[in-house]
Amino acid sequence: MKNNICIARITIFCLFLLLALTASYAQAEHTVIRILYLNDFHGFAEPYKPFGSDENLGGIAYLSAKLNSLRNETDSLLLSAGDMIQGNNWANLSQGEAVIELMNAMKFDAMVLGNHEFDFGQDVLKKRISEAKFPVLGANVEGLDLLKPYVIKEVAGVKIGIIGIVTDDTPVTTHPGNVAGLAFIYPEDSAQKYIKELKGRTDIIVVLSHIGYSADRRLSEKVEGINVIVGGHSHTKALSPTIINKTIVLQAWEHAKALGVLDLTVEDGRIEKYEGHLEEIRPEPGRDDKNITAIVEKYREKVDTVLNETVGEAGVDFDGENVREKETNLGDLIADIMRETALADIALINGGTIRTSIKKGELKVKHIYAVLPFDNYIVAVRLTGKQIREALEHGVSAIEEGAGRFPQVSRLSFTYSSAEKPGSRVKEVLIAGNPIDLNKEYSVATNDFLAAGGDGYKAFGDAVKSSRDFSVVGGTMKGEKLTYSDSGRWLRDVVIEYIKGKRIISPAIEGRTTETP
Amino acid sequence: MKVFVNDIPIEILPGMTVRHALISADLFRETESSKKVYDEWGNEVGLDGALAEGAKIYVR
Numbered sequence: 001m002k003n004n005i006c007i008a009r010i011t012i013f014c015l016f017l018l019l020a021l022t023a024s025y026a027q028a029e030h031t032v033i034r035i036l037y038l039n040d041f042h043g044f045a046e047p048y049k050p051f052g053s054d055e056n057l058g059g060i061a062y063l064s065a066k067l068n069s070l071r072n073e074t075d076s077l078l079l080s081a082g083d084m085i086q087g088n089n090w091a092n093l094s095q096g097e098a099v100i101e102l103m104n105a106m107k108f109d110a111m112v113l114g115n116h117e118f119d120f121g122q123d124v125l126k127k128r129i130s131e132a133k134f135p136v137l138g139a140n141v142e143g144l145d146l147l148k149p150y151v152i153k154e155v156a157g158v159k160i161g162i163i164g165i166v167t168d169d170t171p172v173t174t175h176p177g178n179v180a181g182l183a184f185i186y187p188e189d190s191a192q193k194y195i196k197e198l199k200g201r202t203d204i205i206v207v208l209s210h211i212g213y214s215a216d217r218r219l220s221e222k223v224e225g226i227n228v229i230v231g232g233h234s235h236t237k238a239l240s241p242t243i244i245n246k247t248i249v250l251q252a253w254e255h256a257k258a259l260g261v262l263d264l265t266v267e268d269g270r271i272e273k274y275e276g277h278l279e280e281i282r283p284e285p286g287r288d289d290k291n292i293t294a295i296v297e298k299y300r301e302k303v304d305t306v307l308n309e310t311v312g313e314a315g316v317d318f319d320g321e322n323v324r325e326k327e328t329n330l331g332d333l334i335a336d337i338m339r340e341t342a343l344a345d346i347a348l349i350n351g352g353t354i355r356t357s358i359k360k361g362e363l364k365v366k367h368i369y370a371v372l373p374f375d376n377y378i379v380a381v382r383l384t385g386k387q388i389r390e391a392l393e394h395g396v397s398a399i400e401e402g403a404g405r406f407p408q409v410s411r412l413s414f415t416y417s418s419a420e421k422p423g424s425r426v427k428e429v430l431i432a433g434n435p436i437d438l439n440k441e442y443s444v445a446t447n448d449f450l451a452a453g454g455d456g457y458k459a460f461g462d463a464v465k466s467s468r469d470f471s472v473v474g475g476t477m478k479g480e481k482l483t484y485s486d487s488g489r490w491l492r493d494v495v496i497e498y499i500k501g502k503r504i505i506s507p508a509i510e511g512r513t514t515e516t517p
Numbered sequence: 518m519k520v521f522v523n524d525i526p527i528e529i530l531p532g533m534t535v536r537h538a539l540i541s542a543d544l545f546r547e548t549e550s551s552k553k554v555y556d557e558w559g560n561e562v563g564l565d566g567a568l569a570e571g572a573k574i575y576v577r
Contacts, residue, residue, distance in 0.1 A: 235563030452537035
């Protein structure tokens with residue numbers, strides 16, 4: 001009898017032990033954590049038709065609804081790999097405040113700065129960081145105290161160290177004044193430093209990176225100890241995770257057109273399994289997150305208010321209709337503003353940049369947006385007198401067709417004859433009233449479209465080809481040929497600021513471009 | 518900065534994007550149709566995507 005009781009006790013004990021071990025094993029095997037990620041949102045809150053597409057994609061309220069359902073399935077983290085607050089008018093007109101409100105409502109866990117987060121200047125950036133209810137990271141940025149190099153998050157008992165890395169190209173991708181006093185350390189050095197600091201304190205290391213997909217791949221090849229890189233900057237649609245040197249490399253396209261999903265199965269602090277994909281976002285009626293829709297609509301109304309704001313007065317009619325065939329007062333005005341902003345010797349833009357006219361009277365923000373609808377920014381490049389003359393020849397080579405290449409200029413005047421054959425039409429060229437010196441270099445303000453060779457303007461491309469060194473020295477862009485570049489400020493916003501400073505604008509045609517028989 | 522579009526070398530300024538490289542290569546209009554841009558690993562990239570020195574992109 002005593003033996004039977006003993007056997008029964010041992011059996012019950014063994015059963016308990018077996019159950020406990022099974023439960024423990026099952027728990028260890030099923031610790032699944034989900035990383036949800038977004039990059040390069042650029043304020044594209046509403047769905048839109050991407051260039052070349054017939055379909056509306058994106059919409060942050062639809063993305064948020066998908067996010068909520070994915071969060072309900074398992075323990076999750078929501079990360080942003082940067083370039084969130086600048087780009088689309090919806091974000092720009094509140095200097096990114098709208099985006100931070102969205103991100104707070106969506107309960108982001110962390111974000112790394114992208115280069116475009118600096119585009120509104122450091123004061124605005126500090127305000128945005130202080131509004132964020134999540135840590136903003138930048139391990140390789142020195143001089144901005146509000147940034148954290150990393151953060152440790154615990155998800156389902158798994159400790160995750162998240163290190164933020166920003167592109168060290170930031171000083172040449174925003175206005176130098178926006179990064180004055182800051183230093184951008186080489187990403188690999190900072191990643192290594194903080195991985196060492198986190199050693200033994202976390203189970204998993206995630207690098208939240210805004211350095212671009214190819215640099216992420218290089219980082220994973222060179223730096224040991226990174227489990228996951230959640231990247232941005234190159235707007236790469238990485239449909240599934242890629243493993244490089246034991247590091248999982250990810251990126252989720254752009255503009256809220258996709259939400260990245262990575263499921264990690266973790267056992268004893270080690271990743272045993274991973275699965276990932278992109279959820280493409282489409283606006284499906286009724287399937288939006290209503291809280292996020294309310295924020296999107298609130299700021300859309302604010303955008304409408306800003307667009308209707310009066311910024312000055314047009315003392316005369318501004319001619320944007322004839323910009324493809326002759327000098328106009330609106331062409332002169334915009335070229336002058338560009339030259340003054342870039343502190344360049346002259347300015348030369350394609351008439352096709354200017355899309356409409358403005359009637360005499362109140363000047364509203366929406367008028368300037370209609371005149372300059374493209375997301376162009378100001379660039380200044382050194383060209384020789386010979387290259388400028390060639391650019392002018394190209395500019396007047398297709399007047400008969402009303403081509404957008406016709407030049408609108410500042411601090412430069414020239415005569416031409418359309419009776420001559422293309423390539424031999426330009427006659428006299430003066431710069432600041434003096435004959436152009438074909439061998440001398442002049443700084444020429446233009447837009448990024450022309451600087452890239454748009455509308456067939458090869459002169460800028462030729463100058464760029466011969467230029468090798470670009471750097472920021474003492475807060476100014478220095479380079480053999482490039483003297484100014486501010487990709488974070490659209491030309492239309494520069495024009496609006498200028499008008500605000502003058503109030504009444506009455507540009508007149510000055511005879512900068514004269515057709516001769 | 519030198520990048521490659523359909524294996525042809527193109528010079529663009531620092532900070533310029535996929536869009537600028539296509540303009541420079543006179544291929545931007547191709548993306549108006551159903552053609553898309555891919556990186557050297559076959560991932561689609563957005564027109565505003567940053568490019569690094571030596572980057573290779575393809576329009577197809």
